[in-house]
Amino acid sequence: MTAPDRAAPVVARTPEELARIRAGLGRTALVPTMGALHSGHRGLIAAARERAEAVVVSVFVNPLQFGPGEDYERYPRAFDDDLRACAEEGVDVVYAPGVETMYPGEQIVTVDPGPIGDVLEGASRPGHFRGVLTVVAKLFHMVRPDVAVFGQKDAQQLAAIRRMVRDLAFGITVVGVPTVRDHDGLATSSRNVYLSEDERASALALSRALLSGADASVTGPVGILGAAREVLDAAAADTVPVELDYLALVDAHTFAEVPPDHRGEAVLLVAARVGSTRLIDNVPLTL
Ligand code: AMP
Numbered sequence: 202m203t204a205p206d207r208a209a210p211v212v213a214r215t216p217e218e219l220a221r222i223r224a225g226l227g228r229t230a231l232v233p234t235m236g237a238l239h240s241g242h243r244g245l246i247a248a249a250r251e252r253a254e255a256v257v258v259s260v261f262v263n264p265l266q267f268g269p270g271e272d273y274e275r276y277p278r279a280f281d282d283d284l285r286a287c288a289e290e291g292v293d294v295v296y297a298p299g300v301e302t303m304y305p306g307e308q309i310v311t312v313d314p315g316p317i318g319d320v321l322e323g324a325s326r327p328g329h330f331r332g333v334l335t336v337v338a339k340l341f342h343m344v345r346p347d348v349a350v351f352g353q354k355d356a357q358q359l360a361a362i363r364r365m366v367r368d369l370a371f372g373i374t375v376v377g378v379p380t381v382r383d384h385d386g387l388a389t390s391s392r393n394v395y396l397s398e399d400e401r402a403s404a405l406a407l408s409r410a411l412l413s414g415a416d417a418s419v420t421g422p423v424g425i426l427g428a429a430r431e432v433l434d435a436a437a438a439d440t441v442p443v444e445l446d447y448l449a450l451v452d453a454h455t456f457a458e459v460p461p462d463h464r465g466e467a468v469l470l471v472a473a474r475v476g477s478t479r480l481i482d483n484v485p486l487t488l
């Protein structure tokens with residue numbers, strides 16, 4: 202994985218610097234991130250390198266996608282470590298604009314995600330997907346990538362971005378990369394650093410519930426949801442409880458909940474709070 206002889210990536214801080222660098226790049230893949238890079242991000246970078254001559258990683262903690270009372274202020278920021286990780290992964294350019302550069306004035310014009318923006322993550326975090334799509338649209342205009350790479354870890358985000366690219370004719374190929382997990386099944390996330398040892402142990406119930414649901418996939422939607430809920434009910438009674446936000450089985454494109462007789466593709470999703478940390482996870486299924 203490590204390539205010690207790789208040059209450090211070039212860092213651009215403004216759209217003008219980025220445009221000058223971009224002019225010299227061939228087919229380019231963009232990996233948008235909020236930094237605090239981990240193995241999941243490295244998986245996206247590896248996928249990006251397979252699909253383009255040059256890889257741009259953006260590092261920007263986007264205030265527009267955080268609601269009041271969420272963790273914008275305390276979100277982990279580790280730029281020096283991020284640069285090292287990008288160098289190891291052979292990234293060509295790191296684009297790290299400041300907040301004033303991304304949002305020089307009030308952001309009046311934003312991207313409306315449509316109905317997918319109002320359910321599940323969108324219902325729990327009003328305005329979240331509007332914030333995500335708006336920053337991703339701006340990054341697309343600034344970087345002008347041929348390919349953009351996102352994780353299935355944020356499955357609803359990936360579906361919303363695919364829809365935006367189609368409906369607003371961005372002409373960019375969107376690639377989704379399967380979720381990277383730690384050896385014990387926990388999906389890697391920048392927010393995992395918030396978890397104490399006990400909380401981390403409780404948090405394993407999320408991936409266990411998804412696995413249990415997946416194992417029951419021949420039984421159809423009711424059986425899948427029942428199997429997953431059993432694990433989560435037990436975890437809700439733990440000493441360090443898992444407080445469920447939602448468990449849902451949805452259509453992979455619209456994110457509408459599937460009917461009990463559904464067959465074909467679906468996504469089983471879970472969101473829960475462990476201590477003060479909100480975690481999400483999902484697994485794609487074929488019923
Ligand atoms: P973030 O920095 O959390 O905004 O994530 C940036 C990108 O990395 C998004 O496309 C995420 O879906 C993706 N990502 C985050 N964690 C993982 C993971 N464990 N596996 C795969 N992709 C991930």
